[in-house]
């Protein structure tokens with residue numbers, strides 16, 4: 045249910061829920077506030093992600109760390125970033141403080157993430173978020189912490205892990221190393237084509253076909269319920285540039301191995317070069333560095 049609310053709010057943010065901008069904003073606030081996502085804050089940073097997908101420095105979520113920033117992290121942070129399950133709990137921390145090397149918060153109207161004319165939107169969304177936090181605090185007093193743990197906080201934790209899992213795998217873990225770009229080598233199309241489709245088996249149908257990620261990145265204005273059809277239509281055009289996802293069983297257990305392998309080998313990229321690939325920190329992966 046949390047996931048369904050997230051995807052519909054994500055459509056609102058892309059303007060594909062309705063052609064009426066006001067309606068997108070009102071519905072988006074209800075949907076995303078209810079799962080503790082600051083609507084405009086995340087909508088705007090997600091727009092930055094889409095506009096810069098595949099760019100080492102300018103991409104916004106799950107982008108690689110250049111070697112210099114990677115080396116500046118203390119060893120515990122480095123270890124936690126690549127030790128499961130910790131990276132799968134990243135979302136609330138990312139909302140609060142972004143990624144290493146970047147400043148600002150999704151809740152702060154003066155954050156680097158936003159333009160001066162977006163301040164008002166951020167204040168609205170942070171206020172809605174605070175109202176939801178107050179409702180949850182009130183309900184915890186009224187119904188007791190154990191009941192709220194069962195009804196809200198455990199589902200919230202599962203949602204965060206699922207969100208981090210799918211968003212990471214849509215940009216990482218292909219068996220062939222995929223490039224990240226900078227400078228003249230980056231283009232919207234090249235960046236979009238390094239995103240990955242994933243098959244989640246039975247889950248595809250209950251989580252709004254979000255595994256069709258390539259078409260979503262090339263055309264973010266397509267609503268979630270047309271993504272499968274649009275992907276089929278795009279495949280003949282994309283030809284060899286479309287990477288067919290590995291077929292899943294009923295449940296996508298194969299992706300756990302993909303995730304674990306990527307955590308073991310995809311640590312940082314070179315500080316220089318306009319086409320770069322993930323490299324492995326031998327200290328984190330002493331056994332194998334493929």
Ligand SMILES: [Zn+2]
Nearest residue numbers: 054090094264
């Ligand atoms: Zn999107």
